[in-house]
Structures are given as structure tokens and as C-alpha cells.
Amino acid sequence: MNKVKCECGHLNPFGTYLCESCGKPLKEDGNQLANMRYEGVARRSQTYRKSIVDKIWNFFSSVKVGVWIIVLTLIGSSIGTIFPQEMFIPPGRPASVYYYEEYGTLGQLFYQLGFHNLYSSWWYMLLVAALGVSLVIASIDRFVPLYRALKTQRVTRHPGFMKRQRLFKNTDQVSEPGVKIKKASDILKKRKYNVREENGNLLAEKGRFSRWGPYVNHIGLIIFLIGAMLRLFPQMYLEDHIWVREGQEVEVRGTGGEYSVRNDNFLIEFYDQEDERFREGLERSGSDVVKTYQTTATLFRQSSETIGAGEKEEVKQHQIRVNDPMTFEGFSLYQVDYKLNELAEFTFALEEIDGDSEGLEDVTFDVNLYDPESSYEFDNGYRVEIYDYFPNFTFNDDGEPSTLNRIPDNPRFIFEVFEPGEEEGELSFVGIQLNEALDPDNEYRLRMVDFDTNNVSALAVRRDRTLPILILGGVIFMIGLVQGSYWHHRRMWIQERDGELWVAGHANKNWNALKKDFEYLSEKTGIPVPDDQTDEKEEEAGTDEGVREDDGPAK
Template identity: 65%
Template sequence: MEKVKCECGHLNPYGTYLCESCGKPLKEEKGKVANMRYEGVARRSQTYKQTPIDKIWNFFSSVKVGIWIIVLLLLTSSLGTLFPQEMYIPPGENPTLYYEQEYGLAGKLYYQLGFHNLYSSWWYMLLIASLGVSLVIASLDRVVPLYRALKTQRVTRHEGFLKRQRIFGEATGITDPDSEMAKAEEILKEKRYNVRRENGNILAEKGRFARWGPYVNHVGLIIFLIGGMLRFFPGMYLDAHVWVREGEQEVISGTNGEYFLRNNEFLIELYDEEDEKYREALQRTGSPVVKTYQTSATLLKRSNEGTVGSETELEEVKDYDIRVNDPLTFEGFSLYQVDYKLNELSQFTFTLENESDENLSDEIQFQVDLNDPQKLYEFDNGYRIEIMEYFPNFVLDDNREPSTLNRIPDNPRIIFEVFPPDVNHEEESGEISLIGIQVNEALNGENDHTIRMLDVEMVDVTGLTIRKDHTLPIISIGGIIFMIGLIQGSYWHHRRIWIQNREGTLLLAGHANKNWQALKNDFQLISDNTHIPSPKDQTEKEDEGVSQNNDPTKQ
């Protein structure tokens, strides 16, 4: 499509409504006031509509489309808050069972539809990407032609352009127009206008940078969205949870097995019920209230390139007391104290009894680590004890079959098989029994041998959040730019005043992208200090005419 040449000689892109240079109307439009939203320039989305690229561009450049994408994002984001996301369910829980058990049919449907990992789903990422594409295209579609029009605008504007401004007036009969214009120029400079003169005409402009506020705002949003999407790239963001039992060590997620954390001691402090400051409040709660809790931990690092495991040689990096809001930090990682569990079952001590052998209980004693049980126990006297099944958190499923809710030993059950010395374990079955807290049942008839529980060991467990966030600086920069654009577009406004001398008649026009009253006040200031009358608001004149026509007393 060929460019349109104005009588001033400027070549305008096809579809331009007002000449970018002199402002002459290139198309006829109804109404007295010109549409100055984008300076009357041609926008790509309103000009090119033939090719598939044009249609894609026009679709995403629409403000309505952008609003609908935001609405869809808000609706889908709210779905993710109906139930906890998978990362926030209790550690060790099987999500396939957890959502149905906790929330019934709604939870089962929530899991099956994939809403348990909604914010990392491909379609949610597609919505965010669509919003980013919409922001980029909508901004380019408007800011490029607007920048070009403001940059190429001349001081001397076409008479048709001035007459179609919202603020317009003509001043005749002024004795010395040039002198009055000079006075007006000084007044405008005092008001911090940037004043340009051309052929005796004046263009005073102020606050043009405010026009870029929405687009700066969009840039900040785009950077913010990029930072949010980068969270789903490996190595950019980590928000994991780890439970470490007292006296044990666990690998720190996200470090590729390089760093470990050892829980040396877990401490908890309660408010003193005898303290007068807290006595009344504590009496209302009716139970002890935690004042603070901490993990005395040691950060460990692999000292060689060996395989991760018990044989890995570790060296101590540093000791640290992890408290709430006082994390252990290293190499971009932060370990926060967020939870704890007191007196978790850790180890059972058993003995084997036989009525015909009173010394057997002294000869056979063994310990079962409830977090990592040994499968086979062999003794010097020929006895052999095997663990057939282990259920850390015993429960009967829908088919009345034994199962476990998770791997946390909150309600452990162990199925033992005992082989006396005279029984061949490869060819014959042993004596089978189910053992747990206050549970001791023979599963294959009466047994000659009985496994008795001698002792129970418990341990405190600390819950830590492992956090690493390389996207935070990007998100912060995006947020700062967004706020700059918001302030830039909200607290300042673009004002322009044209004063032109046409053979002794002064033409006055003004335009503001908002806050028209401030522009009118500037014109009134000129009128109060010169002989130039203040121009009128043409829209107010039209409104008065409409109101008079609708007034029955005027008919």
C-alpha cells in the first residue's frame, strides 16, 4: 500500500488520518473534534488485514483480546487455590490417593484434571505466553506510530488540525499580536513548557514523557512474566521440602548430591506459663504455646567425586542454628525452618520367646530401623527372621487389603517370618506374625515362637524448606519498571498549546491526553496576563447544545 503525500510534502503511511507533520486531516470524519488518541496515525492492525500474519497481529493487538486473556488467567489461577498444589501436600504422601482421601470426589477430579500442578502445566504456560505476546504486539502497534508522529510534528500546523482540537479559539482585533505572543511565550516558559517557534508560530509542549508511561508499564509486565516463566526452567528456581531426623543427615535437593545437612539437635522453647506477661493469654489457649524452635545443623559437602551414598566422604562446611526467618544460606540456596515433628517413632527393639527355651529371649534380640528396615536377621544359634512386609503407616484399603498411607512411621506394622534351626527356609514356610504398637497376631495358626517388643525409640524431626531463586532479580526489575510506568502515566500528563498568527488573527488550540482542566488553567493564565482571550472547550459547547435541545422550557 502506497504512502499518502500531504500538501506539506510529508509522506504518511497508508491509513493515516492526520498528517504526521502538519496535522491536516487526510480523511473526512464526523464531529468537530479530531480523534487524537494516537495522533491520527496509521496503526498496522487497522491497515493491513490480508495475510495470516496480519490476522495474527490484529488478533493479539486487540485490547479486548488482552483483557480476555487476563480474565482467563485469573479464573484458571483461582482453580489452583481450591486445593493445595502437590508441592504443598504433606511430604511422603501419594498424590494419587491424598486428594481423594482428603477432599473426596472433588479432590479426585482435581487431581485427574491436572490442577494439582496447575501453575507448571503446558496450557497455563501457554496462557502466560499469550499474554506476553499480546502485550508486545499491542504495544508495538501503538507506540511506534505514536513516537513517529510526535517526533515529526511541526510547529506550524494546518488550520483544519487546529480547528478540530477540543480546545480551540480565535482572537481578532488584537493591536499587536506578535507582542502578545511573546508575552504568552514567556508565561509558558515559566510554566516549564518546552517552547518552539517557527514562522512566528508557537508550539509549547510539556510532559511528553507521560505518553510512554503505559508502554513502560507493559515492558515491566513483560519482564515480570519472563521472570515468572523462567521459574519452570531447571536450575532457575527451587522450592523443596526436606525432613531431617535428629542425628541423621539428608541430601539437599537441587545440589546434585554435593551438599548434605546434618540435624545435630532440634530445640523447641515454650512460653513460660508463670510469666505474668503471657499468663492470661496462655490460659485462654489451654495448651502450651511455642515461642521459638530451631535446628542446630551442620552443612556438609562431598570431598570427592564418589557416588552419592553412605560411603561418600563428607567434609563439614559450617555449623548454623536455623531459626524461623533466620535461614542457613550458601551458594544461592536458603534453608528455612518451617515445621517440626516431636517424638516420631524411630526404632523398635524385639526379642524372640519360646516357652520350651527360657534362654532364647536373651540370645535373640534385634533392632528394626523403621525408616530403613533390614530385611533379614540371622543368629548364631541357627534362627533366621525375615521381614516379609513392612507398612510404615498401616491402613486397610478399599479392598480390605493392608497398605500404607506414606513412608512416615506413624502407625508401623511389620510382618515377620521366623525360621527355627530345624526348618529349611528354602523349602518350608516359617511362623508368620503381624507386629505393631499393641498388636501381635499369628497369621498362620498358632506359633511356637513369639516376637515381643522390648523397647521403642523416638526422635524429633525438623522440617526445612530449601529455596533457590535466580528469577527474583528479574521479577524485581520487572516490578520496579512496572511501577515507574504506572507513576509516569498516572501523575503526569502530556499538554500542548499551539498559538498561530494568521494575518492578524490568532488561532489558539490545545490538547492533553488527560487532565484537561490543567490545560484550561494554563490558557486562563495566558488570558489573565495578556490580551489573548482563553479558547473554549468545543465538547462543552456541544453538551450545552444537547442539553438545551432536551429542555422542554426552550421549545
């Protein structure tokens, strides 16, 4: 759209209310006081409304839209706190099962709607992204015209601009107005005002930097939101769990096989029931209370060139406790849970069903419940194969045998026993207190004769490279908050017109401080204190017709 040329020669963007240079009102709105919001300049969202880009820009630049996005985000965040997030539920328990068993139908609905992983769900990230876009567009829409208007403002302002200021007064003929203005300049400089003079007129300005406080806030928020969204990427943020059994070495997730950790020993201590200091509390609890539990762990590293082959280098050993993690290369291993006496190994013996087991005395074998072998062969020619294995046995929705997970809490086996030289075997279903022949003509059965257990430690694997970004965003936000809250932008215009002194003033907030500066200036120079035209209008109409200025996009 065509720019609007003021009588002072300055070209203003279409839709400008006050000339950016001299302040002349370019539109008559019938108000006595000037709308100084954003210095009366045109904003893109209020000027261009035709193309699809204009409509998207106008939508996201709206304060109401920004507020609604914040409200929806807060509502979603609040619902996400009703039940614990998935990262805080007991490790090893499927989320789909845990929420229903612990919280019933509401828990199941919580899980199905994705609130169990709220902060990484697509719709929550979409709200965060929309909020970021709104902050960027709203800030640009307001910052650019405000900065341009403040940068191009002239010292000598149009009479219409002066008369429309909230603080304004023009005097009768005064003697030596230039001397008074010069004296005012010296006094205001001592009060830390930035003073500019032009053709005998004066503009004193102080605290302009406070006008940028809301936009510094927005920069901090945008950086913070970027940090929050980067948590979706595993290279930036990782939250996982690993179960490590005593004597076992497992890969640390997220390291690409470069690091592994071994559980050398798991230690757990309980409070002494006989200790007088704790007896009352322990009696109320009705059970043993853990005093401390720790995992003595050794960290190993294998170079990226030899992953999967070669010797591993021992990096460090650490006693991992709840608040004392093992840290390395940006990773932290926290002690979060444990399991005592988990089933680790079964010992089976082969015998005949009719009780005559002559020649089978040595047919015993150990089955590792974590990683069982597929076949066990014996010197007498007998062979036992694992036809199927269910570490945590259950029936699925179709009524077929299945397993909840790979943890051997309720192990069941389908064994196939082969006689020497035979190609067809006998199937039997074996588990804890269970030994069923799958064929009534079976001659052999497998009997569990011994078992072994192991202590298991749960370690949380965490890596957070977004934390510096979040801290940076928070620091910048606080700087903007202090900048915009504890300082304010004050301006004084003093002009000589045909022997009269015209005095006007404007503040984006804290008008009392500006009035006190005018009173001090009046005491020293005799320049009259301008009248507050808002008070005059209140007396005449009983209402406040003044325009309150707020440069921030109010996000």
C-alpha cells in the same frame, strides 16, 4: 498496502486519519473535532486483516481480549485461595489424601482440577503467557505509530487540523502578530515548555514523556510475568521439604548432592502453665502451646568432583527457628514443622510358639525402621529375613497390603525364619500389637521386646532467584504509573495566517491545566484564550461530542 501521500509531501501508512507531519485530515468522518487518539495514525491491527498473522495480531491487540485474560486469571487465582496450596499443607501427607480428608468432596475436586498447585499448573501458566503476549502486541501496536507521529510532527499544522482541536480560536486582523508570537515564545520557555518555531509559527510542548507511562507500565508487567514464569524452572525457584531426624544427615534437595545437613539436636519449649501472664490463654486452648522450636543443624559441603566419595567439609552451624533460617548459596532452610517421638527402631526376639525356646535366648536383633537390613544371621545357625516391609501400612484399592509413605507411623513386617541348614522358612506377619503366623504349621514367632523413638524436624528448602526480576518489574511498573499519572502532555499551536492569529491546544488529560496556561499567556501577551469547542457542542446538542484521548492500551 500503498502509503497515502499528503499534500505536504509526507507518506503516511495506509489507514492514517491525520497526516503525521502537517495534521491534515485524510478522512472525512463528519466530526467537528479530530480524533487525537494515537495522533490519528494508523495501527497495524486496524489496517491488516487478511493473513493468519494479521488475525493473531489483531486478536491479542484487542483491549477486550486482554481484559478477559485478566478476568480469567483473577478467577483462577481466587479459586486457588479457597484451600491452601500444596506447599502449605503439612509435610509428609500426600496431597491426594489430605484435601479429601480435610475438605471432603470439594477438596478432592480442588485437587483433581489442579488448583492445589495453581501457580505452576500448565493452564495457569498458559494464561500468564497469553497475558504477556497480549501486553507485548498491544503495546507495539500502539507505541510505534504514536512515537512516529510525535517525532515527525511539524510546527506548522494544516488549517483543518487547527480547526478540529478541542481548544481553538482564530482572531480578526491583529497588529504585529509576529511580535506577539515572539513574546509568547519567551514566556512559554520560562514555564518549561519546549518551544519550536518555523516560518513565524510556534509549537510549545510540555510533558511528552508522560505519554510513555502506560508502555513503561507494560514493560514492568512483562518483566514481572517473565519472573513468574521462570519459577517453573528448578534452577530459578525451588520450594521443597526435608525431614531430618536427630543425629541423621540428609542431602539438601536442589543442590545435586553438594550440600547436606545434619540434625544435631531438636529443641522444643512450651509456655509455662503456671505463668500468670499466659494462664488464661492456655486454659482456653486446652492443651500445651509451643513457645519455640528449633533445630541445631550443621551444614556440610562436598565438592562436585568428589560427590559420593571422600570427606565432607563442615560449612556452618546454625540454630534454625521459624523466622531465622539457615542461608547459603541462595538457599534457605526454614523450620516449618516437627514430630516428637517418631518410631525409629524395633527390637525382636525369636521364640518357639509352644513356649519352649531353649537355645534361642540370644536370638534378638534390632531393626532400623528407616533403613532395615534384608537379613539377620545368628551364631546358632538361625537366620531371619525381611520378606516385605510396609512403613505406613494400609490396603490399596485392590485390597493388597501397601504403604502410604516411607514414614514409619504404622510399620508392619513379613518375616521369614530359617532353621539352621534349612532352605525353606516360615512366614509371619508382625507389627504393633500384631503377630500372625501365615502358616498354621509354623513353629516359631518373632516377638517385639523393645522399641526406640526419635524426634524429627521438618525443614523447608527454598531458593528464589526470580525475586530480583519480580522486584525490577514492580519498580518499573511503579515508575510508569507515576510517569503517566502525575504528568500530562500539553501542546500549544500559535500560527499567523493572513494577519490573523490561529491558536489551538491539546492535552491528553487535565485540560484545566492547559486552559490556565493559555489564560496566563493571554494576560502577558494579549493572545486570546481559545474556546473549548466541546462546551459549545454541549450547549448546541446537549451531548459531549469531543473525543477523550487515552494513549494506554488499557490493560
